[in-house]
Amino acid sequence: MEELRAAVVPGMVHWASPNFFAFFPATNSAAAIAGELIASAMNPVGFTWLAAPAATEVEALALDWLAQLLRLPPAFMGRHCGAGGGVILGTTSEAMVVTLVAARDAALRRAAAGRGGSGGLLPRLAAYGTDQTHSTFSKACRVVGLDPSSVRTIPAGAETQCINAHCYLKHCMQADVDSGLVPTYVCATVGTTSTNAVDPIGAIADVAREFGAWVHVDAAYAGGACICPEFRHHLDGVERVDSISMSPHKWLLTCLDCTCLWVRDTRRLTDSLLDTNPVYLVKKDAAGEPVGSTDLKDMQVGIGHRFRGLKLWMVMRTYGASKLQQHIRSDVAMAKMFEARARDDEWFEVVVPRRFALVCFRVRPRGGMTEQEADEAGRELMARVNRTGKAFLASTVVGGRLVLRFAVGSTLQEQRHVRSAWELIKKTTADILQGAGTAGIQGPIH
Amino acid sequence: MEELRAAVVPGMVHWASPNFFAFFPATNSAAAIAGELIASAMNPVGFTWLAAPAATEVEALALDWLAQLLRLPPAFMGRHCGAGGGVILGTTSEAMVVTLVAARDAALRRAAAGRGGSGGLLPRLAAYGTDQTHSTFSKACRVVGLDPSSVRTIPAGAETQCINAHCYLKHCMQADVDSGLVPTYVCATVGTTSTNAVDPIGAIADVAREFGAWVHVDAAYAGGACICPEFRHHLDGVERVDSISMSPHKWLLTCLDCTCLWVRDTRRLTDSLLDTNPVYLVKKDAAGEPVGSTDLKDMQVGIGHRFRGLKLWMVMRTYGASKLQQHIRSDVAMAKMFEARARDDEWFEVVVPRRFALVCFRVRPRGGMTEQEADEAGRELMARVNRTGKAFLASTVVGGRLVLRFAVGSTLQEQRHVRSAWELIKKTTADILQGAGTAGIQGPIH
Numbered sequence: 033m034e035e036l037r038a039a040v041v042p043g044m045v046h047w048a049s050p051n052f053f054a055f056f057p058a059t060n061s062a063a064a065i066a067g068e069l070i071a072s073a074m075n076p077v078g079f080t081w082l083a084a085p086a087a088t089e090v091e092a093l094a095l096d097w098l099a100q101l102l103r104l105p106p107a108f109m110g111r112h113c114g115a116g117g118g119v120i121l122g123t124t125s126e127a128m129v130v131t132l133v134a135a136r137d138a139a140l141r142r143a144a145a146g147r148g149g150s151g152g153l154l155p156r157l158a159a160y161g162t163d164q165t166h167s168t169f170s171k172a173c174r175v176v177g178l179d180p181s182s183v184r185t186i187p188a189g190a191e192t193q194c195i196n197a198h199c200y201l202k203h204c205m206q207a208d209v210d211s212g213l214v215p216t217y218v219c220a221t222v223g224t225t226s227t228n229a230v231d232p233i234g235a236i237a238d239v240a241r242e243f244g245a246w247v248h249v250d251a252a253y254a255g256g257a258c259i260c261p262e263f264r265h266h267l268d269g270v271e272r273v274d275s276i277s278m279s280p281h282k283w284l285l286t287c288l289d290c291t292c293l294w295v296r297d298t299r300r301l302t303d304s305l306l307d308t309n310p311v312y313l314v315k316k317d318a319a320g321e322p323v324g325s326t327d328l329k330d331m332q333v334g335i336g337h338r339f340r341g342l343k344l345w346m347v348m349r350t351y352g353a354s355k356l357q358q359h360i361r362s363d364v365a366m367a368k369m370f371e372a373r374a375r376d377d378e379w380f381e382v383v384v385p386r387r388f389a390l391v392c393f394r395v396r397p398r399g400g401m402t403e404q405e406a407d408e409a410g411r412e413l414m415a416r417v418n419r420t421g422k423a424f425l426a427s428t429v430v431g432g433r434l435v436l437r438f439a440v441g442s443t444l445q446e447q448r449h450v451r452s453a454w455e456l457i458k459k460t461t462a463d464i465l466q467g468a469g470t471a472g473i474q475g476p477i478h
Numbered sequence: 479m480e481e482l483r484a485a486v487v488p489g490m491v492h493w494a495s496p497n498f499f500a501f502f503p504a505t506n507s508a509a510a511i512a513g514e515l516i517a518s519a520m521n522p523v524g525f526t527w528l529a530a531p532a533a534t535e536v537e538a539l540a541l542d543w544l545a546q547l548l549r550l551p552p553a554f555m556g557r558h559c560g561a562g563g564g565v566i567l568g569t570t571s572e573a574m575v576v577t578l579v580a581a582r583d584a585a586l587r588r589a590a591a592g593r594g595g596s597g598g599l600l601p602r603l604a605a606y607g608t609d610q611t612h613s614t615f616s617k618a619c620r621v622v623g624l625d626p627s628s629v630r631t632i633p634a635g636a637e638t639q640c641i642n643a644h645c646y647l648k649h650c651m652q653a654d655v656d657s658g659l660v661p662t663y664v665c666a667t668v669g670t671t672s673t674n675a676v677d678p679i680g681a682i683a684d685v686a687r688e689f690g691a692w693v694h695v696d697a698a699y700a701g702g703a704c705i706c707p708e709f710r711h712h713l714d715g716v717e718r719v720d721s722i723s724m725s726p727h728k729w730l731l732t733c734l735d736c737t738c739l740w741v742r743d744t745r746r747l748t749d750s751l752l753d754t755n756p757v758y759l760v761k762k763d764a765a766g767e768p769v770g771s772t773d774l775k776d777m778q779v780g781i782g783h784r785f786r787g788l789k790l791w792m793v794m795r796t797y798g799a800s801k802l803q804q805h806i807r808s809d810v811a812m813a814k815m816f817e818a819r820a821r822d823d824e825w826f827e828v829v830v831p832r833r834f835a836l837v838c839f840r841v842r843p844r845g846g847m848t849e850q851e852a853d854e855a856g857r858e859l860m861a862r863v864n865r866t867g868k869a870f871l872a873s874t875v876v877g878g879r880l881v882l883r884f885a886v887g888s889t890l891q892e893q894r895h896v897r898s899a900w901e902l903i904k905k906t907t908a909d910i911l912q913g914a915g916t917a918g919i920q921g922p923i924h
Contacts (some may be wrong), residue, residue, distance in 0.1 A: 035795065036516070040788070043532030047522045055529070060521050068518040070482070074735045075506045083501070086489030122568055123780030133621055150596045167753050168781045174750065175579055175779055177600055177623020184701045244906055281782075287518045288784045304620065307613050333621055333779070334569030335614045336727075338734045340484070349481065 050444040054426035055242040057441035061285035063350035067343025078337040079329040091341030101259040105271040119331040120292040120340040124252045127277035127293040128172035135246035137304040139216040155179040162188040164224040193229035199234045215243040223254020226428040234269020249276040256283030304328040363389040367440040389440040407434040411442040423453040500872035507731035509796035513789025524783045525775040537787030547705040551717040554740040564740040565777040566786040570698045573739040574618035575724035581692035583750045585662040601625040603662040606871040608634040610670040618870040631898040639675030643682045661689040669700020672874040673830045680715020695722040702729030752855035809835040809887040835886040853880040
């Protein structure tokens, strides 16, 4: 413990600090940490139902509860209808990989049935995202063997930063079909990493259906907000998609890792990911009858499976819907406060409408300052603020311009931390613009 | 906590119980649990070096220490030579997927350079395992888009349960080349799941080199034993392979999940898995210079990365090489004790030589009993023993015959638990063979 304090802690970036406003917050709670602790001590390997029945059941229960909070259609709930359900994975990327594999194999089977063989068809399967979709999507496409040239990047609208499904997506899919490609998978994002833009899920699903493509919704961060009725409309249309993932380790007080994936039909996953069940992993009871739910190993890339469901179960059971909603609303209120200050301040502009708890702002070009100089001032502002160690910001680029990201929501954050950060930002900007001026700006930091 | 005790705990299979002899043990320790607890509380998202420098550095350090314990060649150590290094993943399957992707893309690039394009070549890449390789290997091959018909299953020797590289592997690869396939990847296993067989790594590497195929060593379980000099010879030849993975969450007292992957050249991973580095993830210091080590996100499927290195660092720092070796040796001694009793007993036979802490035994067909009846007696023995709740065994099939697996090594196990299990097995067998006889045997349990 002495070495830990002396050698490790000083080299950390403290994601748990209330002065952390970079990336997205990794929220946490006593219930989640206790859940992780107990899971680590029990240490079951829940690859099959038989290997740890309660581990599988708790995971299925937690997923169903969260699906209810999100008002997902019953089709996604393992304990309601027939075929739906889900699995808790480590990252959104894994959720993309397993659904991509399922969509890929389904497309190959369909093509094979129509043409008497799927040989050589893989390079002709096309997948679709936007220039605002997380870069991990194109990486996931590469992992499952799609041809990089068949992974389409649809331009997001300049105003909305989201996709115009009926226009661009449909046009792109039709053009691909005309040139012999097979539209296979669309990734829609609810709350993009850069600016929290929201793709129109329903419209995308309608277009994709015409072409038989799988629609996956990545709601990693903003999905957390959708447990509040006032944000739920961002998921409208989800009843027509094939799968959706969101990560309670981002905004729902559950420590890493916990990415929930729901699919309308788990058989579409297990068709591709069923492990061949060697003798030591078969699932039969003493009478030789199959027992238990779908084995978790058959809905993921690996075999071993940590007991991630426990912490999510404990978070929901401990705090309940109302406390979780209150937590989201408190973060959003703090972000609104920061947004109002930035919007009303002569030195700043808010670049895109704030939807959740992320404020995207920049130095406003004024008094003869060029856009380029405003970008430079923003870079210098971030560098100086981050060097103080009293607040940590990140940046992105929107429409070619540098934009600062102020992400509220670190678990210990209170209004006073947001106010202090605002004052630090304001004072530092004053130093830059009134003091040394842009002439004093040093090299960029990102 | 009350609900946990009432509703979850009774439904668990207690992997931490000293009476657990099924599958492979998931060993654990106070240091590992403390490490997981602290990592959960700090909760950094170590996707890039900049996002949590100490998280990346501790992981690299822990991997290097473990590589030293295993006497891996310096080429695999990130802090020694230039290009080597590793990453801690969740499962062996992920280690297979990332190395398969790297090998796949390298083969496609080579083929493209030689033929002016890689189009359509993917279905012709061939990968090789044996009928004793874990089934997750063929699943990993499917995930990365290899054609299932190009994933070869080499028959393992009936005696050794391992591959004859110079004969079968070489012959199979040559035949594939002759028919236009491209040998791309070989998975060698040190300690197969079924019987702990060990493939000859050096011989496989020599053959694979002739064909330019990537060799990966899966030492998930038995790699743990190789920290003891008396077992290290099982890794002979590792200096000629491309990558090796082993899981301290199996035998090195580190709770789930912790699979260590080392590669000779990390650039071969990052060539395929480099995330495109959106603006919010670039790694430059205030002067715009690149900083830090390889980002962990670029050696794995996902982006988010738990602080898994901490628990492994704490396990090694707390117990040291000698205590870890002592733990392995104590388990092996207990397995030897069980093996001797089974071998010397008229009712049992030991089916394959015990190499580590797994004993594969079965009821010996005697006194007019057929092989089939011996299998049935074994099934009934396992069913009755498992129903007592006083010991938990698993089974496998070797050479068409049912074999019981007695895996020693659950963390709390002592000689008395092994003795009790032996006595229970002995008494139950007596009941079956002398009492009700095989006529009383009920349905099979696996």
